Amino acid sequence: MEAAVNDHHDISTAVTVDVNQIKxxxxxxxxxxxxxxxxxxxxxxxxxxxxxxxxxxxxxxxESQLARIKKVLDGLSITHPSRTLILLAQExxxxxxxxxxxxxxxxSDSGHRVSTEQVILHAHGEVAKHLSSVVTPLLISxxxxxxxxxxxxxxxxxxxxxxxxLCDRLVVDTDDGFERRHLRLLLDCAHSGASQTSISDFNxxxxxxxxxxxxxxxxxxxxxxxxxxxxxxxxxxxAERPIAQALLLAGWLKSRMGTVGVEVPVEFVExxxxxxxxxxxxxxTGTGPDKARFTVRRIPGGRLAAEIRIxxxxxxxxxxxxxxxxxxxxxxxxxxxxxxxVLFEEALAAAME
Amino acid sequence: MAQATLERNVLRDGLILPRTPDPAVxxxxxxxxxxxxxxxxxxxxxxxxxxxxxxxxxxxxxxRTPWSDQEFRNEMEEAVKKNSRTQPVDHxxxxxxxxxxxxxxxxxxxxxxxxxxxxxxxxxxEERGTNGNRxxxxxxxxxxxxxxxEQLKASGLARQxxxxxxxxxxxxxxxDLASAKELNQVIHTxxxxxxxxxIDHYLGKETVQNVMVFRFANGIFEPxxxxxxxxxxxxxxxxxxxxEKRGKYYESAGALRDIFQNHLLxxxxxxxxEAPPNFDADTVRDEKVKVLKAIHPIDVANDVVRGxxxxxxxxxxQVVGYSQEADVAPNSTTETYVAVRLMIDNWRWADTPFYLRxxxxxxxxxxxxxxxxxxxxxxxxxxxxxxxxxxxxxxxxIQPHEGASLKIAAKIPGPVMRIRTVNMDFFYGSSFxxxxxxxxxxxxxxxxxxxxxxxxxxxxxxxxxALSDHIASEWAKQPPPDFPNYAAGTWGPEAADAxxxxxxxxxxxx
Numbered sequence: 001m002e003a004a005v006n007d008h009h010d011i012s013t014a015v016t017v018d019v020n021q022i023k024x025x026x027x028x029x030x031x032x033x034x035x036x037x038x039x040x041x042x043x044x045x046x047x048x049x050x051x052x053x054x055x056x057x058x059x060x061x062x063e064s065q066l067a068r069i070k071k072v073l074d075g076l077s078i079t080h081p082s083r084t085l086i087l088l089a090q091e092x093x094x095x096x097x098x099x100x101x102x103x104x105x106x107x108s109d110s111g112h113r114v115s116t117e118q119v120i121l122h123a124h125g126e127v128a129k130h131l132s133s134v135v136t137p138l139l140i141s142x143x144x145x146x147x148x149x150x151x152x153x154x155x156x157x158x159x160x161x162x163x164x165x166l167c168d169r170l171v172v173d174t175d176d177g178f179e180r181r182h183l184r185l186l187l188d189c190a191h192s193g194a195s196q197t198s199i200s201d202f203n204x205x206x207x208x209x210x211x212x213x214x215x216x217x218x219x220x221x222x223x224x225x226x227x228x229x230x231x232x233x234x235x236x237x238x239a240e241r242p243i244a245q246a247l248l249l250a251g252w253l254k255s256r257m258g259t260v261g262v263e264v265p266v267e268f269v270e271x272x273x274x275x276x277x278x279x280x281x282x283x284x285t286g287t288g289p290d291k292a293r294f295t296v297r298r299i300p301g302g303r304l305a306a307e308i309r310i311x312x313x314x315x316x317x318x319x320x321x322x323x324x325x326x327x328x329x330x331x332x333x334x335x336x337x338x339x340x341x342v343l344f345e346e347a348l349a350a351a352m353e
Numbered sequence: 354m355a356q357a358t359l360e361r362n363v364l365r366d367g368l369i370l371p372r373t374p375d376p377a378v379x380x381x382x383x384x385x386x387x388x389x390x391x392x393x394x395x396x397x398x399x400x401x402x403x404x405x406x407x408x409x410x411x412x413x414x415x416x417r418t419p420w421s422d423q424e425f426r427n428e429m430e431e432a433v434k435k436n437s438r439t440q441p442v443d444h445x446x447x448x449x450x451x452x453x454x455x456x457x458x459x460x461x462x463x464x465x466x467x468x469x470x471x472x473x474x475x476x477x478x479e480e481r482g483t484n485g486n487r488x489x490x491x492x493x494x495x496x497x498x499x500x501x502x503e504q505l506k507a508s509g510l511a512r513q514x515x516x517x518x519x520x521x522x523x524x525x526x527x528x529d530l531a532s533a534k535e536l537n538q539v540i541h542t543x544x545x546x547x548x549x550x551x552i553d554h555y556l557g558k559e560t561v562q563n564v565m566v567f568r569f570a571n572g573i574f575e576p577x578x579x580x581x582x583x584x585x586x587x588x589x590x591x592x593x594x595x596x597e598k599r600g601k602y603y604e605s606a607g608a609l610r611d612i613f614q615n616h617l618l619x620x621x622x623x624x625x626x627e628a629p630p631n632f633d634a635d636t637v638r639d640e641k642v643k644v645l646k647a648i649h650p651i652d653v654a655n656d657v658v659r660g661x662x663x664x665x666x667x668x669x670x671q672v673v674g675y676s677q678e679a680d681v682a683p684n685s686t687t688e689t690y691v692a693v694r695l696m697i698d699n700w701r702w703a704d705t706p707f708y709l710r711x712x713x714x715x716x717x718x719x720x721x722x723x724x725x726x727x728x729x730x731x732x733x734x735x736x737x738x739x740x741x742x743x744x745x746x747x748x749x750x751i752q753p754h755e756g757a758s759l760k761i762a763a764k765i766p767g768p769v770m771r772i773r774t775v776n777m778d779f780f781y782g783s784s785f786x787x788x789x790x791x792x793x794x795x796x797x798x799x800x801x802x803x804x805x806x807x808x809x810x811x812x813x814x815x816x817x818x819a820l821s822d823h824i825a826s827e828w829a830k831q832p833p834p835d836f837p838n839y840a841a842g843t844w845g846p847e848a849a850d851a852x853x854x855x856x857x858x859x860x861x862x863x
Contacts, residue, residue, distance in 0.1 A: 208368075212404050215364035219373040219407060220482065227364070228357040256363045303445055306408065316408040316482065319449040320401065343367035 019137050025102040026083075026117055026138065052116075054335065055145045056084045057135060057163060059153075063088070066120070069150060075328040077105070077116040080335060083140050084118045089159055091128035098123045098134070132162035144168045148331065152177040155185040164189060164197050171334050173202035174244040175277065183244060184352055190345045200334040202327070203245045203277075204344050209322045210281060210296055211252060213306040217283075217294045223308075226292050229285040230257065233266045236281075238274035245277045251351025252343070253283075258350065274298065374801035375517070376409035377486035378477050380470070382461060382501055383493035384414025384425070388523065390432035392554075393492060396793035398433045401450045402443060405798055409481040411453035413473055417460055425456030438791055453481065461493065462500045467508035474510070485516025488800055491523060498522065499539045506543045521550045521800055524615060526809065528605070529825070530818040537811050550800045551809040555616050557792030560755040561623065562807070564722065565637075567749055567757060569628050574747075577726070580705045584744065587708045587723040588620050589863050591715040593667050595841070596689070600680025607687045608659075612711040614821040615809075616720075617693075618645065620751070621707060622813075624722045625697055634805040638813060645816040649696040653827035658849040659834060660690035662714040665841030672714060672841045686833050689713040692849040693824070708853060710860070714841035719863035720751035734770055743774040746861070 058073065060066045066088055073084050101120040119138060123131055139145060147167035153160050164170055170189065174182070190199045218227040233253055237246040250266040257264045271279040280297040289311040299305050302324055307317040325333075379397075381389055400406045414425050430451065434442050457473060459466025477483055489505065491498055502520075505511040511518055520540065527533030540549055555561060568574060577583070590612050596603040603611065622641035629636045651657060663674035676685050690712035697707065726745040739762075746760040758778040765771040799807060828834075838846040844860065853859050 209404065211364070212368055215362060215368055216373045216404065216407065218362045218364060220376060220409075222482065224359055224362060227362065228359040253364075256366060259363055259366075260357045260359055262357050299445070301443075301445065303443065308408070317449070318401075318408050319445045320404045321443045321446050341367075 019134055022100045022102060022119060022134075022138060026119065052081050052083060052140055052143060054080065054082045054143050055139045056082045056148065057087065057145065057167065058084070058148045058150065059087045059089060059159070059163070060150065061088075061090070065150065070118075072327045072331070073118070074105075075326075076331050079332060081116050083138070083143075084116065085135055085138060086118065086120045087131050087135070087159075088120065088122040089128040089131055090122075090124050091126070091159075093124040093128075096125040096127055098127045100134075129158045130162075131159055132166055135163070136166060146171060146334070150176070152182060155182070155189075167197055168339075169198045169200055169334065169337075171200045171202070171331065173330075174248070175203045175206075178203075178244045180243070180247065180352075183247065183348060187345075187348050187352055190348065198337075198340040199344065199348075200337060200341060201248070201344060202325075202330040204248055204341075204347070205330050205333050206277070206325065207245065207249055207252070209304055209320070210249060210278060213296045213304060213320065214253075214281065214283070214294065217306070217308060226285045228260065228262060230262065230264050230283050231285055233264055233284075234269060234280075234282045235266060236269045236271040236274075236279045238276035238279055239270040239272055240276045243268065247351040248344075248347055249278055249281060251347035251349070254353070255343075255346040255350035373405065373407045374410075374798065375486050376407045376481065376483045377488055377516075377801060378411045378413060378474055378483050379488040379490055379797075379801075380413045380415060380474075381490045381492055382415050382497070383491070384456065385416035385418040385420070385428075386492055388492040389414070390429075391436050392791070392793045393490065393797070394429045394432050395437040396791055396797050398437055398442070398447065398450060399439055399791070399794055400798055402439060402446050405794075406801075409453070409483055411455070411477050411481055411483060413470065413477075414454070414456040415459060415461075415466075415470070416456075417458060419458045420456050422455045426451045426454050429454060453477075461497050462504065464504060464507065467504050467510060471508055471510055478516075483516070485514075487516065487518045488521065489519070490521045495523075495525060495527070495536070498536060502539050502543050511543045517548075517803065518544070519548050519550060519800060519803070520544050521552055524551070524553050525606070525610065526551050526814045527818060528610070530815060530822045533814055533818045537815070541811075546811055547805070549811075550796075550805055551814060552796055553615050553619065553809055554792045554796065555619060556807040556809075557796040558751070559792075559795075560720075560751045561619070563755065564620075564623050564749050564751070568623075575628065578724070579701045580703055582726055583705055584725045584727045585706045585708065585858060586624060587725065587861055588617060588624065588710075589719060589721050589723070589861070590616050590620070590711040591717065591719045591863060592711075592713050593715060593718045595662070595672060595714050596675070596678055596681070598679065600678050603689075604681055604685060604687050608689055608691045608711050608713065609821050609824060613691050613693065613709065613824075614817050617709045617711055618817045618820065620720075620722055621695075621709060624724075624749075625702060625707070627701070632806060634808075635810075637806050638810045642810070642813050642816060643699075644697060645813065645820065647697045647699045647702075648820060649698050651693065651695055651820070651823060653824050654831070656694040656852070657824055657827075658690075658692040658846055658852055659688035659828065660712065660839045660846035660849065661685070661687065661834070661836035662689050662712075662839055662841045663837030665714065665843065667714055667716065667842040674837050674841065675713075676837065686836060688834075688836075690715075690839060690845045690849070691824075692845065692852055694852055706856070708858075708860070710845065710849065712839075712845050715844055716842055717863065718753060721748055721863050722751070723748045723861050725858075734772060738770045739772050742772055748861075 056073065058069055060069050066086065069086065077084070099122045102117070104117045121131060121134060145167040146169045147163050148171040150173065153172065172186065174186070186199060189197065218224050233250070235246045235249055237243060246268055253264055253266065273279070280295065283294040285292045291311060293309045295307045297305050299319070302322055303319050304322050305317060305319050308315040381393060383389060397406070397412065420428065430447060433447065455473060457466060457469055459469070474487065478485055487510070491501060493501070522540065527536050568578065622644045625644045626640040627643070629640045661675050664677070665672060675681060675689050676683050692708065692710040695707050695709065724747045726747070728744050732739050742762055743760060748758045750756050756778065758776050760774055760776050762772050763775045765773050796807060850860065
């Protein structure tokens, strides 16, 4: 979505570390109140309802990432009015520091008037480990808390543990440097006893068209019987990046087939013709003239081809579009997910077996 | 290696659609017409693009235009390029989809043509695995429905064995009760009610479906959704456009048949129905029909107002009156505006008036259901504090700017007690990123899945016609109306205002 800001009130104010001051400032910017509490703006604000759908916490590691993430969150705020807390947590930097920048924005570029608030907390040193103590009082009550951790989280850090305990959903992108051991740590987060946190993964969301096309093969009445006869699968993936997406696809197949007692061996092969992520997914059944192969493969131009081959004959093929998803799209999708994405957690667990 | 006989597709777990439709052939009668170009083919393309259609899905176009298969594909490609909501059209997706398109040039009454159609269908079944599943789509003028039905019967194409057979009929379903019954009778000679899908595209709109979600997914509204708390309900379908180039059709239809008989009564049913125990097609439609059956006989002389627009100004444009439009008789008595006050005889709504109105060339385009609640029983504030305080109104906007708003009272900040009415507004558009699909995408997919929830059932259609026939027949007994009686760009005739004013109420400005 092209976002053109039509009505932008940037009323950023530097505030020192006192959380109560940040809270006060947030209330003021939320309702457009400035020096004169009985100003026209104040009266106008009293006649308005502000829609907010969530609290969004994002943790970034440096200033350049901060700028990129801010842009994504600005785009998302058009459709999901929220209170956004961006944490620039740099515990390795010397000198204790905690700065806060509070801003509010009213936008009408979607055709509707939407108001959002944003707090950027910048911390150095020890306080950076304890930012959750600043975050907690700044959350809008009752609304869900989403923690988006771009890049690879520091799973062992105190900040990660405390923020996970605070949030309803942790959002990561396992395409972003996750190795097998990181997937294991992610699974531990999902399974940690006391935690109610659900896990979302952009990489899993990118697999939806693959899962959909694969499932559709077996919607056809003549093909359902072949699903129980699957003998194996081959997943080809681009060689440049880690294998996370291929592992998740395999985990999905294994976990689903596991529910009906069918064990499916999966072979992974590198495909030099693609940079990264899954390039091709083959399922095969039977032998002789009745053997079948079901293939979903990536073709140029952001499309997927789905093909069935029975014996030596083509038994159907089609091409569908798979539009590239921006981070904004992917984040928005996470907002529509059920509380716990059980399928993802089961796929992740199966991928680790 | 373990193998299992599966009763369901376990790979579909967690995906949005419970299943993909079975492979089928959609036979479009009227394939060279506007509906196919503007709505059906773009809907099919977008369904394909979004992975909703099964592999093997095929289309046979039928019309008199002498096209070859390739010419039909070319024509449809141009239509999709021009009318698809998603742009640009993806060439490879279109190319793969278009391999399933073919065309048979024939007249609808040509028996030999149906034999060619039968052969083509058999061939597609064999080559593309469509297993005898057929969706016959009547995208033609209603006058052709009987002859197509007859030919489908005579050629054996409608026979049930070997795959499902369904028929889609486009609105209008008849011209009055008698013709609707006749049409239903003709269709029922070949297809059972469960095979018939009567499309009213209005019901496919996300926004109309949202009204049901709003009512039945939120626990806080149902307890006050009744005569005890509701003063009255206003349902408006207002259009700022005139009749455009549809003078011929509109002269025989008028606002009563064009909008009241279907859209307004559909909205009324959805607003007034009881909560269905589930969302099955017949359960939902049972509840809607109950509302129509409970409508008290309408006192046409006192409770119905008709109007016709004269010249005026709409949105800064000077426009002609209805009787000066093309293909309209200069002394036409066709109504372009209808307002109806009706009562529903049941425990929920007894003594609660429903005011319905629709009109052309009104000041703005708006469709909405407004529930006006009764005043608070007692106001413990000074009279000066509550001057101008309006009752609570809950509005469900269908279009434009789909959403809901609630009008409530609030204290104006300050040392003095002053109370003002404020609007809490919610726009669906600001909470959901996804683009709404076109109504035809949803409806065609539902036909292929066999889900008739959003389609009109025979008793629903006939009851709605009975209501509008009653009004038309009473009008026929009255002296000819003195038209025009409202200027284009105004909210309708004065008599419509009087309809509410006599009970101390007034129309909302949508």
